[in-house]
Amino acid sequence: MKKILLMCAALLLIITSHSQLWAQERTVTGKVTSADDGTALPGVNVIVKGTNNGTTTSADGTYSISAAGDATLVFSFIGLTTQEVAIANRSTVNVQMGSDVTELTEIVVTAQGIERDQRSLGYAVQSVNGDKLAQRSEPNLLNSLQGKVAGVNILGASGAPGASTNINIRGITSFNGSNQPLIVVDGIIFSNDLNNTQNTLFGSQPSNRLADINPENIESINILKGPAAAVLYGSRASAGAIVITTKSGKNLNNKTEVTVNSSVNFQNVYGLPRYQNQYGQGANNDYVNNSTNSWGPAFGTPGYATVINLQGEEVPYQAYPNNVRDFFDTGRILQNSVNIASGDADKNFALSLGSTLQNGVIPGTKFNRHNVQIGGNTKLNNGLKVGTQISYVNTGQSGTPMGNGGSAFGQLTRIPRSYDLTGRPYTNEQGRSIYFLTTQNHPLWSTENEVLDGQVDRVFGNFSLGYDITDWFSVTYRATADVYSDRRKLTLQIGSARAPLGQLVEDNFFRQELNQDIILTFKKDNLFFENFNANALLGHNLNQRRFQNSSVVGESLTIPQFTNVSNASVFTSSAEESSLRRLVGYYGQVSFDYNNFAFLELSGRVDQSSTLPKANNAYFYPAAAISFVPTDAFNVESNILSYAKVRASIARVGRDADPYLLNTVYVPATYGNNLASITFPMSVGSASIPGFQIGSRIGSNELTPEFVTSYEFGANLGLFQNRFGLDVTYFESKSTNQIFDVAVPNTTGYDTRTTNVGELENKGWEAVLTTSPIKTSAFSWDINLNFTRIRNKVVSIAPGVTQSNIDGDLFIGIAPSIVEGQPYGVIVGTANARNDAGEYLINPTNGLFVPGIAGEVIANPNPDWTAGLTNTFNYKGFSLSVLVDTRQGGDLYSFGAVDLRGNGSLAVTAIDRDQPRILPGVIDNGDGTYRPNNIQISAQSYWAGLGGLASEAAVFDATVYRLRELALNYSLPSGLLSKTPFGSVTFGVSGRNLYFFAPNFIGDPEVNTQGAGNIQGMDLNGAPNTRNYGFNIRFTL
C-alpha cells in the first residue's frame, strides 16, 4: 500500500518538474537493485540533488533522468538507506540499496532528566520503549522488563496478584542496605518500598510500590546501570537508577492524540509438579486418616474401596489427580486506559486514566489499580517555562498468607493424593474448617478466612520553573513529592492456624518524600576552539523522607466473621514506628565534546545526611567518564564497520545510614515464636505490666558513609551499516566501609553491632546484540539478544567475623547469609556428611544418611548468567514479538519440593514403590576405607531419607528456560481508516510465561516466597506462578 502511495507522490513530482529542466543536461539511466537479494526495486525515488528534478524507478527497477554531468543523484526509499551517488559524467548509474538501520544516535535520559545522545556517554544506559512494555498480559511494570535488559536481575515473588518483584542492577552492592535501584518517574524520586505486615516467612507477598505505575502510560524507561551514570542522583542511586518517562504531548508536533487501550487477560496456575496417582493417604502402606503422606495402600487394594476419614465419614479411596490444581481459579486481568495528549516540545498537555482489575488464580485474591495523571508544560510569553504534573493512584491488593504450616500454601504441598480437596464441604456450622488435620485448616477455608487487604492511596507530582537567562545559561527549579498511605488489614478469623483465637491487625503505612532541586546549566559551543563544546551543571538538592507505621493488633476474637478490631479482647502488640531523614546535596557536572566524537564528563556530589553522626555527616563522591567514536574521528568509511565507540568510566558513590542507628535502644519486650509467645504489656491478674528489654543491636556513634567504587569499560559497534549492533560492557564494583549490623556472639547479650566493615565485590559482563537479518519494505525481522553475567563475592565482613545473617526473617538452621569468600546471599544450613571423596556417609545400622553438618553453605541463589532473546517480525500490519529467556544456575531452597518428595506425592515416588531402594553413599569401614552402601530401605524411607526441610536435600538447581512473552498485533491499514475518526487501530493477542523448562526442579523455580529484598532463592511454601494470555485492542483518535 505504502509503495503505491509513494509512486503516486513521485509521479506528481515528475509532472511538476518538467518546466524546470536544467541546461547542459544529459540522460542518465540505470537500475536500482536490492543489496539483500539483488532483486529489482520499483518505486525508488531518484532526485537530482539540490533540485526538485526527480523520477521513480519502474517495475523492473530501472529509471531514466536528465541531469548535469557533475550532478549528484539521490536515491531514497522508505525502509532503505538513502544513497547519494555522483554521476561523474556517466550515462549509466546502477545502485544497490540496503536496508536502513536506525543510526545509533539514540537520545537517552540520564541522571536529573538530562537528555543525552547515547554516543556521548561513557557508561551504559539502556533504553526500553514503552511499546515494549504495554499490552504484555502483565500489570506489573517490573515484570514486563524481565529478559529485556542486560545487567539487570529481575525476579518475581510468585503469581499471586500484586506480588512483589525484586530488581538488582549489576549485582548486590550493600550488605544490609536496599539494593533496589532508585526509581525516578518524570523527575520524581519514586518510592519502590516494600512494606510487610507479616513476617515474610508467613506473609502474603505485598507489592513493592513501583506496582502503582501503569505500564500502559510509559513513554520510555532508561536504565542507568552504574554509579557513574547515576552519581547526580546521589546516594540512593549507587544501586543504579531506573528513569521512567511517562507519555506527554512533547512529540506530537502540535497534534492532539487520544489513545485507548483495552485488554482482557486470563491466568492459569502454571508450574505445578507432576503428581503420582497410584497411592493414597497413609504411611507404611496403611491408610491413616490424618496423615499428610501418600504412602498408603495402592488404589484398588482389596479392602480399600472406601475408608473412614477424620470426620468419621466413609469416603472413596481413590486418586484425585487434580485435587491441587482445582484449588486454583482462572485469574482475570482487565486493563483499560485512555491517554489524551497534545502539544509540542514547548507547550504540551497530557491526561491519562488507567484501570487494572485483577482477580488472581488464588481464590479471593485481587489486585486493582486506578491511575489518574494530568500534566503539562508551557513557555510563558516572558520566557518562563512552567511545568507540572500530578498523579493519583489507588491500588488495592488482597492476598492470603503463605508459608510453612498454617497457611493455604503450607498445606497444598501436604495434600494426600486421595484427599478430595475441592469436592467436599470445608466449613462447618461454626464457621470452622473441616480438614484432615485438626490443627491446620483446609486451604480453601484459609483463603476465605485468612486475608491481608491493602489499600494504597498515592499522590505524586512535580512542579518546575525554568528560565533561559542567556542562550548559554539557564536556571531550573523543581519540586517533587511522592506521598502514599497504605492501609492494611490482616484478618485471621477464629480458628486460623496461626492465631487459633483469631487476630485482627490494622496496619497503616505512611510515606512521604519531598525533593527540591535548583539546577543551573551552562552551555557553550566552540568554547576555546572550533567544535569544542562544553556543558556544565550545578545543582542543589534538599531531600526529606518521612515514614510512619502504626499498627493495632487485636487478638482473641469473640464474634465470628466480625472484623472490626472492637471484636478483639486482647491488644498487646500494637506499635508505632516513625522515621524522618533529611539530606542536603550539592552536585555538579561538566561535560566536553570535541567534534561529536570525543567526550569527557566529570561529575561530583556532596551529600550531608541527617542519619550519620554530625562529625562525619558530609561526604563527597566523584565520577568521570570518557567516550570516543573512532569511526567518526578517523572518518572510517566502511561498509563493514559503520560505527564504533569505546567508553570508560569510574565512579564512587557514598551512601548514608538508615535513621536512628547511632544508639543502642530499648524495645518493648516479647518472647517466643509461632510455638508460643508473649508480648508486653502483659496482663497478669488484674495488672497490666509493661516491659521493655534492651535491643539486640549495639549502636555506634562512629558510623561513616559507605562507598561503592565502580569501573566500567565498554564498546559499541555497528556493523554492516548498523544492521548489526553490539554493546558490550565489563564492569567491576567494590563496596567498602559497609554500614552493617555485624553478628556478635549472643553471649555478649546482643545479636549484632552496627559498624563500618566489610568489602563486597561485583564483576560482570553485559552485552546487547541487535540485528535485523531481514529488512525489506514489507517484512522485517529484528533480533535483540541480551546477556548478563555477574560474579559477586563477599571479600570480608569484619575482623573475626566470617559469616552473618542477612537482615530479615529466617527459619532456624536455614539462614540466608553473608559468608566471606562466597557470593552474597548464600544459604547456610545443614549439609550432608561426606567423606574426603565427597561421597555421602551412610549409617550402617539403618541405611540412612548419618546426621548432617549444620552451619554449612548449601545454596547459592545467584544465577551464573542470564540471557533474553527477543525476535520481532513485522509483516505489513502484523507484528509478532517473541521473548525467550533463560537463567542458568543458581539454587532454590524449596520446602515444597521436599514436602512432596518426602510425603510420596511426586510422580517419581510411585515408580517401583514396592521395591526396596538404596540411598547413594558409602559406609565407613572404620579403617579409613569405605564400602558402597548396600542397605536396602523402603521407598518411603528412601524418599523421606533424602532429607527434610532443613537440609541440603532441599536445594535445587534453578536453571530455567522460558517462553517469557509473546505478542502478536495487527494494525489496520491506514487507508481503511482514512474515512473514520481513528488514527490507528491495533488488535493484539499476547501471552506471558507460556512455557518453561526447568531440568532440575519439580516446578517453576522462578519464585521467592520472601518477596523483593536481599533474601533470595527461598521457596518456603509460597504461591506458584501463572501463565497469562489475552487479547487487547488499541486505537487512537
Add this chain to the structure above:
Amino acid sequence: MKRTNIYKYAYYLLIPLLLGVSACEDYLDVNDTPNNPLAVTPPVLLPSALAGTAFANANELNRFAAVTVTHLAGAAGSPAAYDIYNIDGGVFGNQWRFEIYGGALVNYQKLIEDGEERGANAYVGIAKIMKAYTFSIATDVWGDVPYSEALKGTEFLQPRIDSQEDIYKGNSALGIQSLFDLVREGLADLEEASTFTPGSDDLVYEGDIEKWKKAGNTLLLKFAMQISRREPALAASVINEVLAKGPESYIASNTEDLNVRFGASVGSQSPIHTYTNVSSFKDELIVSTRFVDVLESLNDPRLPIFVTKPGADYVTVDNGFRGTLPQPVANWSRYNSYVTGVNGEGPVRLVTNFQRAFILAEAALTLPGVATTQTAQEYYTEAITASMELAGLTSAEITAYLDANPAIATLSGSTEQQLEQIMTQKWIAWFGNGLEAWNDWRRTGYPVLAPSQNAVGIDGTRPVRAQYIEQELSRNPNFPNPGPLSNEKLWWDVD
C-alpha cells in the same frame, strides 16, 4: 525591561537555595529516634527479664527435657526427634539467643548496672539472684559456657568460655565469680535500702523482698545439691551456711515458691499453656505412657491433677513410639491445669518448697557433714506432702495416701534404694518442669529410665547435655569446634 526580569526571576529562584544553606544545621538535626527509649526504669526491665527466665525454663527446653525424662512423649515435629535422642547444634538456638543470653540475662545485667547507679538495690538484688539462676540453666544444659565475660556488649566481643566448675565454684585467678557468690551478693543487696521498690512488676513475689531472700537462700541449696556428687564438701558447707540462718531463711511453704506468674489472655499466657492447648504445634506432644504407668502403679492421687483425661481413659504413647498415633487427638492426655493454669496463668515453677525439702532429704541421706535438723525420712515426707498440697490435695487426702502406701511413704533399704525413692518422688513432683527433673536424673541416675523405642541419638544415649549452638560456634572462636556431643557428661555429672 528584559534585564530586570532576568534578575528578578533569578533572585526568586535562588531564595530556596539560600534558605537551604542557612537552615542546614537544624534541618539535619532529626536523628533522635521517636520509636525507642534510650533508657528505662527498673520496673519495666524486671518483668521482661523474669519472663525470659520463665521461657528459658518452660518453652522449648521443657519440650525437650520433659520428653527426655519421659514425662511426655514426642508425637511429631521436634519433640518426636527429642524422643529418640536426636538433638544437634541446630536446636535451642532461640533459647540461647532470645530467652537466656539475649533475653533474661542481658536484662538482668542492665538492671544490675543501671540499678546500682540509681540505688535501686532491691532490683539489683533480685537481678543478681535471677541472673545466677538463669546462668545455672545455661551451664546445666550446655556445660562450659561464657559467663564472666558475657553480657558486656562491645567490651568482650568474643566472650571467653568458663568451665562449669569455675562457674559454680568461682575462680579468682580468672576473675570468675561463683554462682554462690553472685547469689550471696544479691542477698546482701536485698538488705540495703532501695530507691525503687518493686510491686506488680515483680512477676514472682509482687515486691515481697523477704520472699526473695528465701528464694535466694533456697537457690544456694539447689546449686549445692547440683554439684554435690562432684564437690560433696563444698555442697555440705553451703547447705550448712543456709541452714545456719535458720528455718525462716529459706522457702518453707508452697506460698513462697519462686514461680513466674502469667496471665489468662492471649499474649500473656505461659508458654506451656500455649504449646499444650493453643498452638498449631500442640499435637507434637502427648503425655508419656511411662509417666502414667508409674503414677498408676503408685496409686498416686496427683495423676488426674497433673494429666488430663478427656476420654474414658488416659490416652498416651510410649516414648519413641513410631506407629499410628491414637485418635482423636482431642482425647489425648496432656498437661493439666496444674501445669498450664486454667487459662494459661501457669505459673512456671522455678524453685519450690517441695524441691527444698527433697534437697534436704537427699542431703541428709547422702551428704557427709551436713547439719540438717531433721531426718531424711522427715524431709522426704515433707517434700511429698508439699508437692501434693501444691497439687491441691487436702492434708486428709495426703495422710490417707501415705498411710495406705507405706512402701512409698517410708524410705527403706540401702542408701541407694532410699535415694531412688526420693528421686522418683522428686521426678513426679517436677511434672511440668522437665529441666529440673533432667538435672536430677543426670546427677543421680534416678529414676531409672528405660531406653526409648527406636532410640537413635549418639550411640543411642539419652542426652546428658545439649550441643553448642552452631551459629554461636561460628561467631565465637573461643568455643571448641566441634563441641562435645549430647552423650558427653557435664562436670557435675560424675556417674
